[in-house]
Amino acid sequence: MQLTETIILVIYLILMTLMGIYFTKRAHTSESDYWTAGRQINTFVGAFALFAALASSSSLMGAVGSGVSLGVPFLFAYGFGAVAILPFTMFLVSGQIRRSGVATLPEFFKQRYGNKVQLLAVAIVVIGMTFYMVPQLTASGLIGSYILGVEYTTAVIVLGIGFTLYAALGGMWAITYTDLVQGALILVGMFILSIIILIQHNGFGSLLQDALAVTPHFGDITQPWMSYFGLFLAFLWFGIVSPSAVMRNFASRDARVARRSAMWACLLYLTIFIFGFIVASAGATLGIAESLTNQDMIFISVIEHYMTPILAGIMFAGLIAAIMSSADAMLLAISAGVARDIYKEYIKKDASEKQVTRLGFVVMFIASLIGILIAINPPQLIAIMVGWVGGGLLSTFGFPLVLGIWWKRANTAGALAGMIGGGLTFVILVITEPFGVVAEPIIAAPVSLILLIVVSLMTPPPPEETQKQVDRYHGERIVS
């Protein structure tokens, strides 16, 4: 057990849980408070929260690990798509979806396409977000087992239950404010680590030379072109198709705040990838990639090698922070999907707000339990698992959402065809593996787009009221 690191980590986890408890009463006041923090989040808090939700374990551990083992251009491909998430989301959906007045992604699908599409969307959200918990739990298990000196499985269970507890207690209020702390911790931790690395290697130029001397393939494109393109696509769309990120939009005070939050979150995210480049270069100088059983551990090795135990403890807390802030947002998306979009909508319409938020609480624990069970034997590297989730959501949600906002003619039949066709194509490609890793959405997303357009054009247009609603998304006043 690493004693100093353990103490710092435990203090951090207690502080975060206390924040969850502090926000419990406020969160359970109303449904709006629980799911969208009463729609009162300002630009500063919103930017950090959005950044922390996006900067998951994959952005940090996964990107650095794959950058060392597959060459640093693979890490650059991460950022190529991931930093573009925020402008891309703003260009196509941020303001419009905030203006729709809904609180969850499935609710938007109901407003635009009707009940059937909403139900399908809930199923996709619940499956997608539960699976997305797996890489987060894998990362927390790797860090936890290293620091606490316990079995990987024990670490996954303890930390998994830990972050479920505060997310379930405090809802979006706790999540947003803990994200502010966590976002700052990630940023400061990465900054300090980068400075230490640069000082020890006498600057960036010699760091790069050291990295290439020990790991000659570090600067190479080692994978097929389609893998880089697939990774780029999966990340680019993540802000649009991931309910955990989209829900941050709904928490903003208004559309202007939503946009400004996204702009500043872009700067924060960009910085993380620059620091990630420095950390990956340091990882390549260690020459340990081949000897590790799990290459996602490279980041942890870099921290241990370059930092004192106290700084390493803070950095590990930062890493756990990155995991928690993403996982809690996913848990909230899952519980909103079941409690709000299914239970209240279809099973018990007269359910009180307290009953709905309580159910959300239970659902979070069940989803977390399933995630923990899968994470005990993770199916792939963190980076690949995250790529799958992004690709799967893009292949199902991507075009039905974007065309729902921008094309009045998109209708229910088209949306259903796009979601089901894109989803099935994606699953078949994952199973049969005809291309490079994470290249599936290159084929599955266009299939979804074509089906959506063709089926919409072959069937009657949506009702007049729905078409007017599309104009409202763009802030156009309707004269009836």
Next chain:
Amino acid sequence: MNSKLKDPGIILLYVLVAVVAIVLIWWPTDIYLLGISLAGWLMFSTYLIWFLLAIIYVLWIERVQKEKENE
């Protein structure tokens, strides 16, 4: 539909797609700078471009909306 095609978001989307196309079509894997493939550096350089596009969009859309409100 025409007004939507002139939306700042759609115009900047064209710019984003053009940048991506340049990087992925050119894809200079065999040219190296400081030991790293130029294809990698091109992807790295887009980080700053994406942030600039985000700033341009926010300022542009706010101006457009102000003009709409004044009408």
